[in-house]
Amino acid sequence: MPIPQTRESMHPLSLQDASIAVVSAGLACHLVFNRYEPVDPHSHAALLVFIPGVLTTVLLPSFSSVIHAVVCTYLLYYFTILISVLAYRLSPFHPLAKYPGPIPCRISKFWMAWISSDGKQHKYYSSLHQKHGDVVRIGKYTIIAFLYISSIFLTRITLGPNELSFRDVNAIAPLMGYPGLPKGPHWDGRMAEQTTIRALISLRDPAEHARRRKPWTRAFSSAALKGYEEILGKRVLEFVTALERQAEPVNLAELISHFTFDFMSDMAFGGGSEMLRDGDKDNTWHLLESGLPLALILTHVPWLGKYYVKLPGIGADLKKFRSFCQERATLRRSQGSQSKDLFHYLIDEEGVERSPPTFGEVASDGVLAIVAGSDTTATTLSSLFWALMENPATYRRLQAEVDHYYPPGEDALSTAHHSQMNYLNAVVNETLRLFPPVLSGSQRGAPKGRGGKLAGPYFVPEGASAFVHFYSLHRDPRNFSPIPDVFWPERWLSPEERQSFGYPDSKNLEKAPFVHNTAAFVPFSFGPANCVGKNLAYQEMRTVICMMIQRLEFRFAEGYDPESWERDLKDYFVATKGKLPVVLSPRISK
Ligand code: HEM
Numbered sequence: 001m002p003i004p005q006t007r008e009s010m011h012p013l014s015l016q017d018a019s020i021a022v023v024s025a026g027l028a029c030h031l032v033f034n035r036y037e038p039v040d041p042h043s044h045a046a047l048l049v050f051i052p053g054v055l056t057t058v059l060l061p062s063f064s065s066v067i068h069a070v071v072c073t074y075l076l077y078y079f080t081i082l083i084s085v086l087a088y089r090l091s092p093f094h095p096l097a098k099y100p101g102p103i104p105c106r107i108s109k110f111w112m113a114w115i116s117s118d119g120k121q122h123k124y125y126s127s128l129h130q131k132h133g134d135v136v137r138i139g140k141y142t143i144i145a146f147l148y149i150s151s152i153f154l155t156r157i158t159l160g161p162n163e164l165s166f167r168d169v170n171a172i173a174p175l176m177g178y179p180g181l182p183k184g185p186h187w188d189g190r191m192a193e194q195t196t197i198r199a200l201i202s203l204r205d206p207a208e209h210a211r212r213r214k215p216w217t218r219a220f221s222s223a224a225l226k227g228y229e230e231i232l233g234k235r236v237l238e239f240v241t242a243l244e245r246q247a248e249p250v251n252l253a254e255l256i257s258h259f260t261f262d263f264m265s266d267m268a269f270g271g272g273s274e275m276l277r278d279g280d281k282d283n284t285w286h287l288l289e290s291g292l293p294l295a296l297i298l299t300h301v302p303w304l305g306k307y308y309v310k311l312p313g314i315g316a317d318l319k320k321f322r323s324f325c326q327e328r329a330t331l332r333r334s335q336g337s338q339s340k341d342l343f344h345y346l347i348d349e350e351g352v353e354r355s356p357p358t359f360g361e362v363a364s365d366g367v368l369a370i371v372a373g374s375d376t377t378a379t380t381l382s383s384l385f386w387a388l389m390e391n392p393a394t395y396r397r398l399q400a401e402v403d404h405y406y407p408p409g410e411d412a413l414s415t416a417h418h419s420q421m422n423y424l425n426a427v428v429n430e431t432l433r434l435f436p437p438v439l440s441g442s443q444r445g446a447p448k449g450r451g452g453k454l455a456g457p458y459f460v461p462e463g464a465s466a467f468v469h470f471y472s473l474h475r476d477p478r479n480f481s482p483i484p485d486v487f488w489p490e491r492w493l494s495p496e497e498r499q500s501f502g503y504p505d506s507k508n509l510e511k512a513p514f515v516h517n518t519a520a521f522v523p524f525s526f527g528p529a530n531c532v533g534k535n536l537a538y539q540e541m542r543t544v545i546c547m548m549i550q551r552l553e554f555r556f557a558e559g560y561d562p563e564s565w566e567r568d569l570k571d572y573f574v575a576t577k578g579k580l581p582v583v584l585s586p587r588i589s590k
Contacts, residue, residue, distance in 0.1 A: 012061030012062070013058055013061070014062075015059075015062040018058040018059045018061075018062060019059070019076060021055065021058050022052070022055050022058070022059065022073055022076045022077050022080070023076065023080045025051055025052070025055055025077065025080075026076070026077045026078070026079075026080030026081045026084065027080060027081075027084055029047050029048075029051065029077075029081055030080075030081050030084040030085055030088070032047060033047070034088070037463075039188075051077075052073050052074045052077040052078075053070075055073050055077065056069050056070050056073040056074075058073075059072060059073045086107060089106050089107055090103070090106060090107070094106075094162070095162070095461040095463075095464065096137050096162040096164065096461065096464060099135055099136070099137040099164060099458075100132040100133065100135075100136060100137065101128065101132060101136045101137030101138060102128065105128075105136075105137060105138050106137060106162075112138060116571070116572075118570075119569075119570025119571055119572055119576065120570070120571065121439075121440055121571050122439035122440050122469075122471040122571040123571075125138075125165050125440055125469045125471070125472060126469070126471055126472045126475070128165070129165070129167040129469065129472045133167075134166060134167045134168040135164055135165070135166055135167075135168065135171075135458050136164065136165045136167075137162055137163070137164055138162070138163040138164060138165050162464055163184075163443075163464065163465045163466065163467075164458070164460060164464065164465075164466040164467075165440075165441075165466070165467060165468075165469045165472075166455065166456075166458065166466060166467070166468045166469065167468075167469050167472040167473055167476060168456055168457070168458075168468075168473075169473065169479065169517060169519050169520040170456030170457060171455040171456040171458060171466075171468055172468055172519070172520075172522060172526050173526065173527070174453065174454060174455040174456055175444050175453070175455040175456075175460070175466060175467075175468060176442075176444060176468070176525060176526040176527040176529070176530070177526060177527040177528075178527055178528050180444060180453070180527050180528075181444035181445060181446055181447075181453055181455075181460070181466070182204050182205065182206045182209070182444065182445060182447065182529070183201075183202065183203065183204045183209070183442070183443065183444060183445065183529060184204075184443030184444050184445030184465035184466075184467070185204075185443075185445050185465060186443045186465070187201070187202035187204065187443075188202075188204075196360075197358075197360045197361055197364050198364070199364045199365055199367065199368035200212045200213060200216060200365050200368060200532075201368055201372060204445065206528075209528075209529060210528070211355055211357075212357055212361065212365070213528075213529075213532060214353060215345050215346050215348055215353060215356070215357060216345075216346070216365070216532045217532060218345050218352075219342050219344075219345030219346060219532075220532055220533060220534075220535050220536055222535075224340065224345060225535055225536060225539055227339070227340045228267065228340075228341070228342075228536065228539070229413070229415060229539075230339065231263070231266050231267060231339060231341060232263060232413075232539070232540060232543055233413040233543070234266075235259060235262055235263040235266065236259075236413060236543055236544045236547050237413065237547070238259075238276065239255070239259040239276060239544065240544075240547045240548055240551055240552070242255070242276055242277075243255065243548070243551075243552055243584055244551060244552065244584070244586050246584050249557035249558075249581050249582060249583050250581070250582060250584065251579050251580060251581055251582075252382065252385060252554070252580045252581075252582040252584075253378070253382040253577050253578070253579060253580035254579070255276065256378045256381045256382050256385075257275075257285055257374065257375070257378040257382075258275035258276040258279075258280070258285070259276055259378075259544070260373070260374040260375075260377045260378040260381070260540070261273055261275050261284075261285060261370065261374040261378075262274060262275050262276050263374070263540065264369055264370045264373040264374040265328075265370055266341065267341050267342040267343075267369060267373070267536075268325075268328075268341075268342055268343060268366040268367075268369040268370050268373075269325065269328035269329055269331075269332045269343060269366055270328075270331075270332045270335065270338060270339075270341055270343060271328075272324075272328040272331075284321060288321070288371060288375070289375075289576050321367070322367055325363060325366055325367045325370070326363050328366075329343070329359070329362065329363040329366055333347060333359065336349075337349055342366075342369055343362070343366060346362045346365055346366065347359070347362045369533070372531075372533065372574075373533050373536070373537070375437065375574050375575075375576075376437040376438070376537065376574060377437075377537050377540055377541055378577075379435070379437045379569075379574070379575045379576075379577050380428075380431055380432060380435065380437055380537075380541060381541055381544065381545070382577050382580055383431050383434070383435040383565070383569075383577070384427060384428065384431040384541075384545065385548075385554060385580065385582070386562070386565045386580055387427075387430075387431060387434075387487045388427070388554065389554055389555060389556050389562070389582070390487070390562050390565075391487055394427065394487070394489060395554075397423055397501065398423055398424060398427055398549060399549055401421055401422075401423040401424060402421075402424070402545075402546055402549040402550055403550070405417040405420070405421060405546075406546055406547075406550045408550075410550075412543075412546045412547040412550045412551075413543060413547060415539060415542070415543060418539075418542045418543075418546075421542070421546075422492075422493060422494075422497065423489065423493070424542060424545065424546070425492070425542075426489035426490065426491075426492035426493055427489045427545075428538070428541055428542065428545070429489075429492050429521070430487055430488065430489040430491070430492060431487075432521075432523040433474045433480065433521055433523070434474065434475070434485075434487055435569065435575070436470045436471060436474060436522075436523035436575075437523070437574055437575045438470060438523070438525070438573065438574055438575070439470060439471045439569075439571040439575055440467065440469055440470065440471060440571055440573070441467040441468045441469050441470045441522075441525070442467060442525050442529075443465050443466070443467045444465065444466055444467065445464075445465040445466075446460045446461065446462050446463060446464050446465070446466075447462065447463075448462050448463045449462060450462055452464070468522065468526075470522055470523060471571075473520050473522065474520065474521065474523075476520065477515070478515065478517075479515065479517040479520035479521075480515060480516060480517065480520070481512065481513060481514065481515040482509050482512035482513070482514070483504070483509065486504070488504060490503075491514075491516055492516070524537075550587070551586060551587055552584050552585065552586060552587055553584070553585045553586075553587050554582050554583075554584060555582065555583050556581065556582060556583075557581035557582055557583050558583075559581075560580075560581045564578060565577075565578065565580070
């Protein structure tokens, strides 16, 4: 292509001066990204496409064709940014330079996005803590700018600060307690499609979070929980009766998921789901679970969410589920209260909130209740039954306790004995310790301009984010010893009870030092933004376990490999599970 005539009339810069101009612009671009962290696509286009486009005119006089000038300008611009970013991230000037961590994590958060795509990020974090200690530098948010003008190359630009993972009980309270840090940026990616109304769990402004959490707190008071017994009892009875009818081996994990989903739909919208009866005919459970891997990637690169939601057809399944919930919420509101369910409190039917949530907020939080409340309890219950079948002695002890409090004919739906059932509570807690459904913890972020935060012995600089890694903390021998990786509910009992049950065979543990640090047990997270549904979760799990054990006998189906359970457990922020083929046989006649 011929060079335009105007070139003769200009006073062109030498190639060297023009190159310096492009390099300087590249460095300035890195500075802008580093300082202001622009996330909207228009800013990205301006910084990554428009500016080098304009700079092309500076290099143009030194080249024989426009194409060459364009290619060289963009290459030089991106190369400068790339080198500048790499040098900064690996340099001692980086705010988190003093914290150890693998080089790929320091360079790009895409590394973690890639590592986590197979659902094993909890194992990866755990291995990093074993190698580097209680604090690990995890990564850097990055942006890939696809150069769509020539679509030839891409570059990565810094978009935000680094992230730290802690395996230290001393970091829990300062990070997540009051006044700790608010929720971190990973929610911006995970919930990118929620542009106007966001669910409680993703609210990053502490004041707004506190306002929205108020009705939730009332919804899980002791009095409110008592009121849920009827709704829960109906679903538990239906579930256990369905199990009693199964003559063939069943996938217990799947049936438990259907039960928890139906129950949470009752709680959130007064019904609307009959998954246990009809199966997952609308593919809802499958859709929610299949969206989790991508959601996790977006948590690692939150800015990508802004692009992702713009793609045609994206999130259609989730939108379908949300609009279904919206319809249910509208119906539930028009019908008024049949019973005091979760919706009753969230919509503030009693009119006690000074600043009640809007209808849109309630509908959004209803979706959250179903998603946050069903998957988590389902995973815990499934892991618990897997652990019982894997450990026959434990199973018999729990069965004996259930038989003691709920002999045949006794109403197993009554919660009256739950607080006395030490072994039941030990089994539930031991399951949550080994298999916390949120395996890698919930991120917190230090807001810019507030000077950072001291989290125990560590400093989280402003703009950085951090989380406590639950899986590593729960399996740390400094918190739980002996045999921290083994399912051993007796560790939760008093020394006398523990002694009376004896220790696991052939382990000679009597003389091993005993450590049981409950401050390091945080499956429901910690502080003012922890799991607000914790008490409901305990009530639901205890009730259904008692009735299942009272009425049924469980054993692994022929050919099942018990080792596959942990292998198939995947960390997509909430854990997903594999199959649990089980043979059921009734114990008592009703
Ligand atoms: C074994 C069962 C459960 C576990 C282990 C669990 C765990 C968690 C965790 C780790 C968080 C993140 C908290 C944070 O950001 O620090 C959370 C948040 C939340 N969970 Fe649960 N959860 C369970 C069951 C439930 C149930 C039954 C509900 C009932 C609706 C529920 C509702 C919520 C809500 C609404 C939030 C957001 C709280 C907030 O941001 O203020 N969860 N849960």
